[in-house]
Amino acid sequence: MSDESLLAQMEALRQRFVAQLPERLRQIESALAELEQGGEAVQRAHALMHSLAGSGATFGCADVGQIAREMEYALFPADGTDHSNDAAARARLPALLAALRAAVGDATNTSAAQARPTDRED
Amino acid sequence: MTTTPSTTILYVEDEPDIRMIAAMALETLGGFRVESCASGAEAIERAAKITPDVLLLDVMMPGLDGPGTLAALRKLPKLARTPAIFMTAKVQPQEIAGYKALGAIDVIPKPFDPMSLAAAVRAILARGDKEHDRER
Numbered sequence: 553m554s555d556e557s558l559l560a561q562m563e564a565l566r567q568r569f570v571a572q573l574p575e576r577l578r579q580i581e582s583a584l585a586e587l588e589q590g591g592e593a594v595q596r597a598h599a600l601m602h603s604l605a606g607s608g609a610t611f612g613c614a615d616v617g618q619i620a621r622e623m624e625y626a627l628f629p630a631d632g633t634d635h636s637n638d639a640a641a642r643a644r645l646p647a648l649l650a651a652l653r654a655a656v657g658d659a660t661n662t663s664a665a666q667a668r669p670t671d672r673e674d
Numbered sequence: 675m676t677t678t679p680s681t682t683i684l685y686v687e688d689e690p691d692i693r694m695i696a697a698m699a700l701e702t703l704g705g706f707r708v709e710s711c712a713s714g715a716e717a718i719e720r721a722a723k724i725t726p727d728v729l730l731l732d733v734m735m736p737g738l739d740g741p742g743t744l745a746a747l748r749k750l751p752k753l754a755r756t757p758a759i760f761m762t763a764k765v766q767p768q769e770i771a772g773y774k775a776l777g778a779i780d781v782i783p784k785p786f787d788p789m790s791l792a793a794a795v796r797a798i799l800a801r802g803d804k805e806h807d808r809e810r
Contacts, residue, residue: 558702562788565695602734606763607692609785617785621763630764 569611570663573656576604580623580652584645587636594636598628615655623648675727675757675799682707683795684726686717686743687761688735695788704792714738718746725752728799732784733762733773741776748777757802759795761786 583597601624608617626644627636635641675681683706687693690712697708709724711717715738717731729747733740740760747753758778762769765783773781780798782791 555702558698561698562695565691569691599734599736602763603689606734606784607689610692610695610788630766630769 566611567663569607570613570659573613573616573659576600577652577656580604580620581649584649587642590637594627594634597636598624601627613655613659616652616659619648619652619655623652675802680707681705681728682709682724682726683728683730684709684711684717684721684724684747685730686711686714686735686740687732688712689732692732696786696791699788699791700795703789704795706792706795714740714743714746717743721747721750721753726756728795729753729756729758730782730795731758731760733760733764741773744777757799759798 580597580600583593583600586593587597601620605617605621605624608614608620610617623645626641626648627638628634683700685693685697685700685708687696687710693710693712697710700706700708706728709720709726711720714731714735718738729744731740731743735743738746740762744758744760747756747758759780759782760773760778761782761784762773763784765781770781779802782794782798786794
C-alpha cells in the first residue's frame, strides 16, 4: 500500500468516525441518564466515555476527545477511584455534556463542509 | 530488538476503528506484520497458532483487559520474554512504572498519532535492546 493510499484510507476512516459521532453522543447521553441505576449502567457510561476519549484525537477530533476525557475523569479519575456517585462530580456533567454536543456539532459540520463540492463561478 | 520486514506484532484493541487505523499505520509505515485481535481472549487463541515478536496491547478492554491478557500470554513459554507494549491514556510516571512492573517494556500514550505510531514502536524496541545490552 502506498503512502497516498494509506492517507486515503485513513481519511475514509476519519470520515466514518465523524459520521458515527452523533450516535456515540446519543449513547453517552443515554448512559449518563441511567447512572442512578449503578452497576452495569455506570460501567457502560465509563466505557463509552473512555472509548471516545481514546480515539477522538487519533481521528482529528481533538476537542471531542478532550471533553470526553474530562467527562471520564470527572466520574473516574486517573487514580482509579470511582466518583460516579459523587454529587459534585455529577454536577460537572451537564456543562461537559453541552461542550461535547458543541464539539460533535463542530466536527460533523466541518466534515460535511469539506465533503461538499466547492461552488465555482466560471 | 532489531526489527525486520517480518517482525510480527500481536495487536489487541477492542475499538474497531482504532484497531484498523493502527494496523494500517504499522503495516504501511512501519513494515510490520500485524495480527489484530479484538479481545484478550482472541489474542490468547491466536497466540497458540503464531509466534509474534512483539505484543501491543490496549489496557482498558471489556472482559480481559490488557494486563490480564499479558499475564495469560506470558504463561505460554514461547511468549514468556516477548517484548510487550501497552497503549493507554494513563501515562503518569507511577502508572507507567506500574505497567512496567507487569512486564511491559514501555507505554504508548492514547490517543496516538497514526503517522508516528510505527516510529514509536521501533523506538521503544530499540531502547529495549539497549537496556537489555546494558544488563548483560
